[in-house]
Amino acid sequence: MLKFYEKEFAYCTLYTFSVYGHYLLQTLLHIFEKIACMNNILVTKDVTKRFGEHTALKKVSIEIPKNSIYGLLGPNGAGKTTLIRIINQITFPDEGEVFFDGQPLQSHHIAMIGYLPEERGLYKSMKVGEQALYLAQLKGLSKSEAKQRLKYWFDRLDIGDWWNKKIQELSKGMAQKIQFIVTVLHEPKLLIFDEPFSGFDPINANIIKDEILQLKEKGASIIFSTHRMESVEELCDHIALIHQSEKILDGKLSEIKKAYKSNIFEVGLEVEKGETLLKDLQEKFQITSSAYDPIEKQLDFKLQLPSSDSSGVLAYLSGKANINQFIETIPSANEIFIRTVQTKDAYE
Amino acid sequence: MSKLPLIIKREYLAKVRNKSFVIMTFLSPILMVGMVVLIAYLTKLNDNEKRIISVLNESNYFKADFITDESTAYVNFENISLDAAKDSTANLGYSGLLHIPGDGDLEMIAERSYFYSKKAANTSVISTIENIFQEQLRQQKLKKMGVSSHDFAQIADRFEIRTSTFAGEENLKGINELKAAVGGAFGYLIMMFIIIYGGFVMRSVIEEKTSRIIEVIISSVKPFQLMLGKIIGTSLAGITQFAIWIVSASLLSLVAFAVFGIDPDTLNQGAEMTSVMGGNMEGSVPSPSRAMEYVQEIWRLPWLMLIIFFLVYFILGYLIYSSIYAAIGAAVDNETDTQQFIFPIILPLMLAIYVGFFSVFNNPHGPIAVGFSLFPLTSPIVMLMRLPGGIGEGGVPIWQLLTSIALLIATFIGIVWLAAKIYRIGILMYGKKPSYKELFKWLRY
Numbered sequence: 001m002l003k004f005y006e007k008e009f010a011y012c013t014l015y016t017f018s019v020y021g022h023y024l025l026q027t028l029l030h031i032f033e034k035i036a037c038m039n040n041i042l043v044t045k046d047v048t049k050r051f052g053e054h055t056a057l058k059k060v061s062i063e064i065p066k067n068s069i070y071g072l073l074g075p076n077g078a079g080k081t082t083l084i085r086i087i088n089q090i091t092f093p094d095e096g097e098v099f100f101d102g103q104p105l106q107s108h109h110i111a112m113i114g115y116l117p118e119e120r121g122l123y124k125s126m127k128v129g130e131q132a133l134y135l136a137q138l139k140g141l142s143k144s145e146a147k148q149r150l151k152y153w154f155d156r157l158d159i160g161d162w163w164n165k166k167i168q169e170l171s172k173g174m175a176q177k178i179q180f181i182v183t184v185l186h187e188p189k190l191l192i193f194d195e196p197f198s199g200f201d202p203i204n205a206n207i208i209k210d211e212i213l214q215l216k217e218k219g220a221s222i223i224f225s226t227h228r229m230e231s232v233e234e235l236c237d238h239i240a241l242i243h244q245s246e247k248i249l250d251g252k253l254s255e256i257k258k259a260y261k262s263n264i265f266e267v268g269l270e271v272e273k274g275e276t277l278l279k280d281l282q283e284k285f286q287i288t289s290s291a292y293d294p295i296e297k298q299l300d301f302k303l304q305l306p307s308s309d310s311s312g313v314l315a316y317l318s319g320k321a322n323i324n325q326f327i328e329t330i331p332s333a334n335e336i337f338i339r340t341v342q343t344k345d346a347y348e
Numbered sequence: 349m350s351k352l353p354l355i356i357k358r359e360y361l362a363k364v365r366n367k368s369f370v371i372m373t374f375l376s377p378i379l380m381v382g383m384v385v386l387i388a389y390l391t392k393l394n395d396n397e398k399r400i401i402s403v404l405n406e407s408n409y410f411k412a413d414f415i416t417d418e419s420t421a422y423v424n425f426e427n428i429s430l431d432a433a434k435d436s437t438a439n440l441g442y443s444g445l446l447h448i449p450g451d452g453d454l455e456m457i458a459e460r461s462y463f464y465s466k467k468a469a470n471t472s473v474i475s476t477i478e479n480i481f482q483e484q485l486r487q488q489k490l491k492k493m494g495v496s497s498h499d500f501a502q503i504a505d506r507f508e509i510r511t512s513t514f515a516g517e518e519n520l521k522g523i524n525e526l527k528a529a530v531g532g533a534f535g536y537l538i539m540m541f542i543i544i545y546g547g548f549v550m551r552s553v554i555e556e557k558t559s560r561i562i563e564v565i566i567s568s569v570k571p572f573q574l575m576l577g578k579i580i581g582t583s584l585a586g587i588t589q590f591a592i593w594i595v596s597a598s599l600l601s602l603v604a605f606a607v608f609g610i611d612p613d614t615l616n617q618g619a620e621m622t623s624v625m626g627g628n629m630e631g632s633v634p635s636p637s638r639a640m641e642y643v644q645e646i647w648r649l650p651w652l653m654l655i656i657f658f659l660v661y662f663i664l665g666y667l668i669y670s671s672i673y674a675a676i677g678a679a680v681d682n683e684t685d686t687q688q689f690i691f692p693i694i695l696p697l698m699l700a701i702y703v704g705f706f707s708v709f710n711n712p713h714g715p716i717a718v719g720f721s722l723f724p725l726t727s728p729i730v731m732l733m734r735l736p737g738g739i740g741e742g743g744v745p746i747w748q749l750l751t752s753i754a755l756l757i758a759t760f761i762g763i764v765w766l767a768a769k770i771y772r773i774g775i776l777m778y779g780k781k782p783s784y785k786e787l788f789k790w791l792r793y
Contacts, residue, residue, distance in 0.1 A: 052789055088567040090776070107570075115567040119778065121560030126362065134358050138351055138568035182564070 040099075041066045041190050041221040042087060047096035049082055056082040058245045059096070064190075064223060064238070069216055071236035071253070072225040073337055078242045080225050081118065084192055087223070088115050101189065111140040114188035118195045118225075120179055122167045129163035132182055139186040146185065153181045157207070172199050180208055184215060191215060192223045197231065209235070229334035239333070241340055249340050253333065260331045260339070263305040268325030269317065274299040277320055285313070298324070351569050352577050359581025363548065364588065373589050377597040385604045399443040399473060404433040406450030407457045413480050414446075420473065434464055444469060446477060454488045527736035528709045530649060534658050535704055535729035538665055539697050545586040545666075546673035546693070549579055550686065553677030553775070562775045571772040579670045649736050657735055657749075664756045665728030668763050669693060675767035678774030679782040700726035708733045718748060724759035727752045766791060 042064040049057040057079045064070045074080050085091045086098065089110060098105040100112070123131055129150070136146035154160045157177055167175055176199045184191065193212065197205040212235065216222055224235060232239065232253075240250035249256065271277050274292035278299060281287055290301035299321070305313065310328070317323055331339070363369055403414050404425045414422040423442070425433045430447055437445040444465035449457055458481050463469055490500050553575075556562045565574055676689040700720060708717045712734045721731040721744075731752050737743040773790040780786065 052792070085776075090563070090566050090571075110568060113567070115564070117560075117563040117567070119560045119563055122564075123362070123556075123561055124559050125366075134354065135564065135568070137354055138565065179564070 039066060040064055041101055042223075043099040044083070044086075045097045045099075047083070047086060047093045047098065049079075049086065049091065049093050055245050057086075057093070060242065060245075060247045061096075062240045062247060062250055064221060066221050067216065067219055068237040069212070069222045069224055069235045071232045071239035071333075072223055072242065073227075073229075073232065073239055073333075074242035075341060076227075079245045080242055081194065083242065084115070084117075084194060084223070084225060087190075087192065088113060111186060112189045114139075114183040114186065114191045116179060116183040116191075116193045116196055118198070120176075122175055122178065124168040125166055127163070128165050128167065128170070128178055131167065132178060132185070135182045136185050139188075141186050149185050150181070153185065157181065173201055173204055176200055177204070177208075180211070184211075188220065190221050190223065192225070194225045195227070196224070197226070197228065229332065229337060232333045236333075241337065243341050243344055248344050249336075256336060257330050257333075260336050261308060261328065262331070263308050264329045265303045265305065265310060265313075266325060266327045266329055267301055267303050267317070267323070269299045269321040270297055270324055271299050271321035272297060280320075284316075300325075302329075352573055352580075355569065355574060355577025356581040356584070359552065359578050360584050362552075363582055363585035369585070369589070373592050374596070377593050377600055380593075381597055381600040381604055384601065388605075399470070400440075401444050401446060401473065402433065402437045402440070402442050403446045403448070404428070404430065405446075405448045407448050408450075409454055409457060409484060410448060410480070413484065420476065437464070438466065444473065454485060458485060526646065527649065528704075528712060528733050530646065530654075531733035531736045532704055532709070534654070534732040536701065538662050538728050538732070539701055541583075541586060541590070541662070542666055542669045542697060543694065545582050546670045548582045548586070549670045550673040550677035551683065552578055552582065553674050553771075554680065554683060554686075557678070557681065557775055557778075566775070571775065572768045575671065575674050575768060575771050579667065579674060583666060583670070650738060653739065654732075654735055658732060660753065661728040661732055661756070664753075664760050668724070668756075668760050669697075671764045671767035671771075675770040675774065678771040679777075679787060680774075681778065681781075685781060696723075696725040697729070700729035704730050704733045712737050713744070722748065722752050722755060724752075724756045727756055 040063045043062070045061050046059040047057055047061070048055070048059055060079070060083060062070075062083075072080050072083070082091065086093050087105075089105065089107060100106075100109045103109075126134075132150050133143065133146050136150065137143060141149070151160075154163065157180075159174070159177060162170065162174070162178075167178070170178070180196070183193075191212075196208060196212070200208060209231070212222060212224075224232070226232060236253050238251065239253050239256065241248050251259075269277070274294065274297065278287070278290055278292060278301070281301075282290075286304035288302045288304065290299070292299045303313065308328070310326070314323070314326065317326075398419060398421060400421045400423060401414075402423045402425050405411070414424075416422055425436070425445075428436075433445055433447070444463055447462045447464065449460045451457075452460075461481070463474065463477060487497060490497065556565070569577075672693055676686055676693075679689070680686050703716060703720050703726070707714065707720075708730060711717060717730065717734060720726045721734055731744070731749070734744050739749060740746060769791050770787055774782070
């Protein structure tokens with residue numbers, strides 16, 4: 001009897017799994033996806049946008065982790081602004097989905113996003129304070145709340161006495177400061193800065209850069225779109241590269257850099273007979289841009305290794321000379337940008 | 349969301365605080381009233397000068413016909429020669445000398461009478477004198493025919509056919525024109541409002557584009573909300589301006605007329621004068637009782653119905669046109685590019701006004717009037733010109749009214765939808781000079 005039941009039970013289980021296994025798997029996947037989304041403030045899935053015959057975005061999927069600075073890079077006209085406008089619900093994708101904080105993007109999410117567009121400006125004949133209040137209220141802040149926060153920010157950026165000035169009386173850099181405040185005032189979860197430093201002098205650009213880092217520290221996630229690679233290097237944790245409407249590269253900046261390493265080492269040696277050593281080395285390794293200074297007894301060269309394992313070379317070199325310098329060259333974001341875009345173009 | 353009121357408030361305040369708007373609002377009534385007062389004052393000044401005319405009457409007629417009145421005084425010369433009379437007229441600074449020779453019968457005398465003056469004679473003086481002569485000649489002829497002046501007065505009665513609808517409602521002659529004029533005033537008001545404030549909406553959109561604030565705003569609100577808020581805010585500013593104009597103009601004119609001591613009738617007299625010159629003196633000036641009838645007739649117009657339909661047509665018509673203006677503003681980068689798009693908008697408005705004035709005034713229910721009052725781009729103006737005639741029998745058939753409003757609403761929804769689409773795409777397009785082809789492409793994005 002018992003055996004029969006056991007058999008029956010086993011059949012049942014098998015049957016259940018075979019029928020419902022598919023659904024179970026899907027549910028599990030869905031849960032994983034949810035968890036993945038939870039860690040990301042914003043996820044786009046195969047987002048496609050066409051303008052007439054022109055395709056502005058082709059199946060772009062990105063994941064923007066919470067509390068990070070995400071660099072959105074790409075040449076002019078690649079589709080960055082279109083993607084940003086889709087995130088801001090200014091335009092809508094033809095295909096694909098966008099999730100904000102795990103939920104499908106909806107109009108009420110607007111209040112949780114702060115956007116500093118590349119093409120930006122303010123009402124010229126409106127007073128600074130009034131204008132900032134208006135824009136803050138459009139983002140859903142109450143008037144008194146907005147006033148209080150504006151006062152804080154105006155003091156912070158040292159512009160308290162501009163309240164009753166008209167925008168047309170301010171310089172471009174001054175207006176940019178107001179614009180920055182208006183973008184961050186409603187303490188959005190996601191901030192989108194499109195070329196934030198244009199129009200700022202170096203001193204003020206630095207102030208704004210520090211403010212952006214502060215905002216990240218306070219928990220905001222930031223999308224940062226720019227051509228200025230040195231600021232990408234300084235600020236971004238993650239990057240995505242968009243070229244000709246397609247995402248061609250994304251990930252953690254440090255990992256991308258690792259992946260883009262070409263195993264080139266810059267070596268500096270102190271050695272008596274530099275020429276002979278160099279000849280010796282040239283037979284064994286791939287050496288470029290070598291130079292020997294006989295007076296200083298200094299031999300410099302670049303070394304190309306087949307893999308990133310450099311311990312063998314180091315052991316060999318340390319027996320022959322004093323090693324002054326042995327550095328792996330890590331590509332800059334700029335180099336990665338140019339290389340990826342060029343390979344992509346050459347490939348096509 | 350409570351964003352629409354915020355936008356409306358900002359657009360309203362931005363418009364109302366604008367310096368040129370403030371100046372226009374307060375200067376226009378002053379200019380307008382000033383103009384009217386100036387004209388009235390000058391007319392009065394012109395007429396105030398009392399003319400003195402010397403009469404050298406050597407005949408036995410016209411002894412009691414030249415009677416001094418408000419504007420003209422007659423001085424009789426007697427027993428002097430014509431030359432002496434001319435001299436003394438000139439010396440005394442009189443306006444002119446009327447010479448009536450002594451010999452012959454009335455007709456011969458009239459034939460040989462002359463009016464001498466220093467400059468070319470004033471037309472109103474001439475016509476007064478001519479009237480006196482005509483009257484005398486007529487009396488003379490009647491006497492010859494044996495008709496007494498009393499009998500003549502009896503037969504001189506004017507005749508006017510009385511008109512009535514089948515329902516037995518009596519009409520006054522010309523009341524159709526009068527009614528159409530009331531509707532025309534409404535229609536004209538709508539046209540002016542659309543052209544002025546539609547232009548404001550357009551300029552405000554262009555300003556947002558050139559100042560590059562547009563993308564900041566539409567990352568917070570939907571483009572359609574912004575467009576609607578802009579249209580409503582601007583029209584509220586417009587209504588404020590119109591209200592200020594009407595109130596201040598009427599106050600100012602009251603004050604002005606009181607201060608300058610001008611009787612508003614002066615202007616009416618001026619109007620009458622022109623009709624006198626036109627020659628049909630008796631025909632066009634209604635007798636006081638008749639004028640009262642007209643006033644009563646106008647008073648009897650279905651004002652409540654008119655105002656309700658004025659509001660319906662005004663709101664729908666204004667929304668249609670101003671959303672087109674907003675779309676144009678969004679499509680271009682600066683105002684100079686707007687010309688090619690504005691002309692097609694003004695065209696139906698002008699057509700409506702002219703068709704209204706020439707066709708509807710004559711025949712409020714003719715085929716042209718019906719057609720244009722159904723066509724949605726002209727119906728707000730043309731239908732309002734027809735409506736004072738009433739609704740139903742004898743007036744605008746109910747089906748026409750309903751069709752017209754239904755078409756207007758359908759067009760309103762369609763046009764606002766299209767305009768919002770163009771607006772949504774256009775506000776983010778820079779540096780492209782749009783063509784109609786381009787706009788059509790945007791509609792499919």
